[in-house]
Amino acid sequence: MADAIAAAAAKHPPAEKVKYQYGTAGFRMKADILDSVMTRCGLIAALRSRSLKGRWIGVMITASHNPPEDNGVKLVEPMGNMLAEDWEKLSTQMANLQTPEEVSKFYHETATRLKIDRTAPARVVIARDTRASGARLLACTLEGLKGAGAEYKDFGFLTTPQLHYLVRCFNTEGTHQEYGKPTEVGYYEKMGNAFQRALKGKEAAGSLTVDCANGVGGPKLTQLIKYIPKEALEIIVVNDNVIKPESLNVDCGADYVKTNQRAPPSSKAGPNDRCCSLDGDADRVMYYFKDANNVFHLLDGDRIATLAASFLGDLVRQCGLADSFKIGVVQTAYANGASTQYVERDLGLQVVCTNTGVKYLHHAAEKMDIGVYFEANGHGTIIFSEATLDKIAEYEPRNPGQAQALEVLRACVELINQAVGDALSDMLLVEVILAHKQWSCNEWLATYTDLPNRLLKVKVTDRGLFQATDAERKLVKPEGVQARIDDVVKKVRQGRSFARASGTEDAVRVYAEAATRAEADDLANKVAKIVETAGTLP
């Protein structure tokens, strides 16, 4: 075994002078320096599975919304969650070892230290997005899996959330928590059925145009549509060209729409046409439309969270279960202040703010009966605690009104991907809610008015100097910087601003919002200046 591991690692030596890091979203960088990382992730995935006595672990090869020449890999825990933090560290250590012998030694020493039975079965589910480098990187990963003697199932092309779904299905098969059929078709059937049940005869008003970022979401949505009757919802698929992987995320997709605050230039949507954009691996979704005056409006993750929280709140009340569960909303500091206020004051629900990165939001949501969590950029989902799920399953309605609401609630539980944020599932949920409320995007937009805001990136000598606290809303280091930021913020009406080091890019991000566009821009620029001065070493 030791030799097989070293032999696998020997096939792909690491790139010289590169420091690899399992970051917020796994390893993500230029695809041409990832070969060694993939083989070693294969080894780590096998070891992780052995540490859990052969439960299935997922490996997803993707770089999400990054440019086409990038790629990456993330590992998935048995219930479809993100990799445990101590295993992120082990992955980083493994990726940075130089020789095959060191890799083999590290594998065995880790197994001994963590008391992992090296003869236990190792089982891994693997899939990839549509990037050109994916086939090569898959082969590198398989070498690691074979080197470690793992059993694996290669599902070819999948969206990231589909892979998470499969992992959870395999690990819950035959238990009372059975999540679904562990096949790609099983995913479509589950979504399609739940969508129709949740609609309960309601119809979406007008069609929905979906920009698939020229990524894996395109062909997968085309499959999913076969399970959705056209009378219930007409979906128009655009930017689904996966034959040209160099067009992935280029001038389209959720990140383009969010960053540029505009529709993809290729969009042919007319006034009031409901549109949304997925990202490259279909775990983020952004809604938007142009109003009658051709003004563009974005309905981002905050909007999806508020829409879902208000709908679920209504359903729970209609079921007669209002006193049984507390619904909470989890946001990051990037959530628009108007959305936070809307949830707390208008919906009367609790809001928790966490660090940036979905794993933090997910963990906070796990502590709630029903936890709605979304990043402003459109990544999120809703999770129900086990006690909540049991109660919903066992509850006996007392009248026809309650029975109706309960059916919709149960269908929504099925429709929502409990494992991870899923653009296709989130999108269908939004469609269900709009159909029930008989709302167009205009009514959705009218629930509250976003505060004008600005997000800037500041280059500094060492972003490690910037240390934040209080869900990253305050800087503790460099000393004195927060006081200077507070000083400029307090002069601005409805002003709020913070700076934090990015976890994925070499920069410090500055966010500001205020009563008017001019004030928000001015505040962002002032805070950026403070950061730049503090972060530039003489």
Ligand SMILES: CC(=O)N[C@H]1[C@@H](OP(=O)(O)O)O[C@H](CO)[C@@H](O)[C@@H]1O
């Ligand atoms: C402001 C912002 O959008 N930050 C993004 C970005 O993190 P940073 O740590 O800000 O670079 O990438 C993360 C991973 O995709 C995503 O979870 C997060 O929301």
Ligand SMILES: [Mg+2]
């Ligand atoms: Mg993504």
